[in-house]
Amino acid sequence: MLTRPELGSLVGAIAVFCCFALAADGFLRASSLGTVLYASSTIGIMAVPVALLMIGGEFDLSAGVLVTSSALVSSMFSYQMTANVWVGVGVSLLVTLAVGAFNGIMLARTKLPSFIVTLGTFLMLTGLNLGLTKLVSGTVSTKTIADMEGFTTARALFASTLTVGGTHIKVTVLWWLALVALGSWILLRTRAGNWIFAVGGNENAARAVGVPVTRTKTALYTGVAFGAWICGQHLLFSYDVVQSGEGVGNELIYIIAAVIGGCLITGGHGSAVGSAVGALLFGMTSKGIVFAEWNPDWFKFFLGAMLLLATLLNTWVRRRAEASK
Amino acid sequence: MTRTDSRTALVELSGVSKHYGNVRALEGVSLEVHAGEITCVLGDNGAGKSTLIKIIAGLHRHDGGTLALDGEETRLASPREALDRGIATVHQDLAVVPLMPVWRNFFLGSEPRKGIGPFKRMDVDHMRRTTRAELLRMGIDLRDVDQPIGTLSGGERQCVAIARAVHFGAKVLVLDEPTAALGVKQSGVVLKYVSAARDEGLGVVFITHNPHHAYLVGDRFVLLKRGTMAGSHTRDSITLDELTRQMAGGTELDDLRHELQRPS
Numbered sequence: 044m045l046t047r048p049e050l051g052s053l054v055g056a057i058a059v060f061c062c063f064a065l066a067a068d069g070f071l072r073a074s075s076l077g078t079v080l081y082a083s084s085t086i087g088i089m090a091v092p093v094a095l096l097m098i099g100g101e102f103d104l105s106a107g108v109l110v111t112s113s114a115l116v117s118s119m120f121s122y123q124m125t126a127n128v129w130v131g132v133g134v135s136l137l138v139t140l141a142v143g144a145f146n147g148i149m150l151a152r153t154k155l156p157s158f159i160v161t162l163g164t165f166l167m168l169t170g171l172n173l174g175l176t177k178l179v180s181g182t183v184s185t186k187t188i189a190d191m192e193g194f195t196t197a198r199a200l201f202a203s204t205l206t207v208g209g210t211h212i213k214v215t216v217l218w219w220l221a222l223v224a225l226g227s228w229i230l231l232r233t234r235a236g237n238w239i240f241a242v243g244g245n246e247n248a249a250r251a252v253g254v255p256v257t258r259t260k261t262a263l264y265t266g267v268a269f270g271a272w273i274c275g276q277h278l279l280f281s282y283d284v285v286q287s288g289e290g291v292g293n294e295l296i297y298i299i300a301a302v303i304g305g306c307l308i309t310g311g312h313g314s315a316v317g318s319a320v321g322a323l324l325f326g327m328t329s330k331g332i333v334f335a336e337w338n339p340d341w342f343k344f345f346l347g348a349m350l351l352l353a354t355l356l357n358t359w360v361r362r363r364a365e366a367s368k
Numbered sequence: 369m370t371r372t373d374s375r376t377a378l379v380e381l382s383g384v385s386k387h388y389g390n391v392r393a394l395e396g397v398s399l400e401v402h403a404g405e406i407t408c409v410l411g412d413n414g415a416g417k418s419t420l421i422k423i424i425a426g427l428h429r430h431d432g433g434t435l436a437l438d439g440e441e442t443r444l445a446s447p448r449e450a451l452d453r454g455i456a457t458v459h460q461d462l463a464v465v466p467l468m469p470v471w472r473n474f475f476l477g478s479e480p481r482k483g484i485g486p487f488k489r490m491d492v493d494h495m496r497r498t499t500r501a502e503l504l505r506m507g508i509d510l511r512d513v514d515q516p517i518g519t520l521s522g523g524e525r526q527c528v529a530i531a532r533a534v535h536f537g538a539k540v541l542v543l544d545e546p547t548a549a550l551g552v553k554q555s556g557v558v559l560k561y562v563s564a565a566r567d568e569g570l571g572v573v574f575i576t577h578n579p580h581h582a583y584l585v586g587d588r589f590v591l592l593k594r595g596t597m598a599g600s601h602t603r604d605s606i607t608l609d610e611l612t613r614q615m616a617g618g619t620e621l622d623d624l625r626h627e628l629q630r631p632s
């Protein structure tokens with residue numbers, strides 16, 4: 044139980060799966076599976092780095108709008124400066140990572156709670172997204188880049204659909220799986236993973252034995268930024284324009300997925316696989332309700348109930364682990 | 369005293385002071401740590417004991433006086449630097465991460481790795497095995513090194529922290545009140561391990577407010593009182609009774625006894 048943070052959410056996921064398999068006729072069809080996986084993957088790609096950050100003891104409220112910022116930078120830079128979208132994609136990566144590093148460095152310098160620091164970034168990015176887009180293109184959305192050089196190759200990488208045994212699987216599912224594998228590898232097998240658990244579990248202790256706390260946290264924030272970059276490019280290349288107001292509120296969804304997957308909100312405990320199960324629960328519930336032809340208003344209710352259950356379970360786990368402290 | 373003074377001390381503080389804003393935590397404190405010896409620092413709550421060792425451990429910088437390692441004057445910039453120079457500290461709060469498995473805690477900050485390039489990874493098998501073996505050496509037989517360290521008893525956690533310091537080849541071992549929260553038996557285990565570390569040639573700084581524990585193992589005794597030095601003795605220049613008396617406040621205790629005397 045203690046070593047497997049994702050176990051509780053796994054039980055929940057199986058229960059939800061069975062529930063919709065019985066209640067919704069179309070749920071078990073291969074095409075539905077593709078839809079559910081796609082919905083899960085767009086959350087899951089972000090849930091992995093957000094979970095790692097939470098294990099490291101911090102939040103990032105700017106993660107949702109950063110996805111939009113990343114897409115906007117890519118699109119607008121390509122449109123205004125060059126004729127090749129790959130240049131925009133590259134510039135977007137640098138800008139997005141810089142925002143992540145900014146969060147980490149601000150946190151270390153000001154010693155304010157990450158809730159405040161990233162709330163600031165969140166508001167500033169929300170304003171910048173809308174303001175700059177209007178300034179540059181005159182409307183709330185960007186101009187299409189579909190006719191530019193490199194669009195097809197970029198779309199293949201970020202937004203294509205693969206057919207596996209008759210099922211249409213979006214390429215984001217592969218990105219998601221790769222990130223889960225990478226996140227698990229880092230957490231369980233590398234020195235960096237040891238440091239992530241330590242800075243989240245007891246920051247002062249970690250510092251006292253020589254763990255580079257600031258460097259670890261800044262790296263975690265750039266990790267979130269990397270996820271935002273992938274999601275942002277997907278957003279851009281699935282269509283060819285970006286709405287500048289999107290993304291607000293998604294940061295909470297990522298956090299919820301991580302928490303449902305067994306991450307302790309206070310840090311020090313959790314897993315990448317758990318965040319994936321959390322994202323899957325999210326995808327299954329949001330799409331399952333549609334397949335079952337229920338009123339979608341129930342979705343939020345389910346989500347709230349799952350979040351409470353998961354948090355109660357996690358708290359109980361931590362109490363037992365720290366019982367003798 | 370003459371026996372050891374000819375050698376250079378591993379750690380030597382002279383006239384060290386430290387202020388936290390307006391609070392004077394330390395003023396003109398001197399102490400020596402020699403290889404194969406235990407230097408005890410005694411003092412009441414708030415006397416500045418933890419502040420003193422935080423300076424030795426590189427967590428705080430001193431404002432006045434000098435800190436010399438192997439005779440060379442220095443100023444430690446970080447805990448990492450102190451560790452690299454062979455000073456391992458077991459803090460009062462132990463510096464362990466309660467939710468992390470014992471083996472991860474044991475190697476935290478100094479993880480052994482294998483593999484190359486992007487496949488560089490922790491040598492998990494080696495870490496598990498070493499943790500088990502090192503703890504067994506101290507007489508702690510853990511069923512499972514994967515259990516969170518928070519589930520161990522206070523004494524066991526203390527021993528893990530000490531074993532960790534010794535394993536990483538410390539020259540100087542600094543212990544902040546290792547026996548404070550422990551029962552008689554567990555204190556005994558910790559004291560035995562402290563003297564074992566001394567016999568292996570380490571210099572030990574042992575902080576406590578228990579003069580009995582100090583006198584059992586100590587070679588030198590430094591008494592702190594509200595941030596200043598109230599006394600510095602070698603083992604052959606002081607008796608347990610005298611140490612206890614000074615520690616308990618010396619003349620203040622006589623006054624207290626006088627005040628508390630029942631009217632007859």
Ligand SMILES: Nc1ncnc2c1ncn2[C@@H]1O[C@H](COP(=O)(O)OP(=O)(O)OP(=O)(O)O)[C@@H](O)[C@H]1O
Pocket residue numbers: 388391392393411412413414415416417418419420460577
């Ligand atoms: N970070 C800090 N900021 C301000 N004052 C501090 C700080 N740390 C310690 N002090 C003050 O310095 C003095 C010495 O504290 P210190 O922790 O060194 O005492 P101690 O001898 O270790 O006590 P104890 O036996 O309770 O552990 C105390 O008056 C304390 O309030």
Ligand SMILES: [Mg+2]
Pocket residue numbers: 417418419460544
């Ligand atoms: Mg103290």
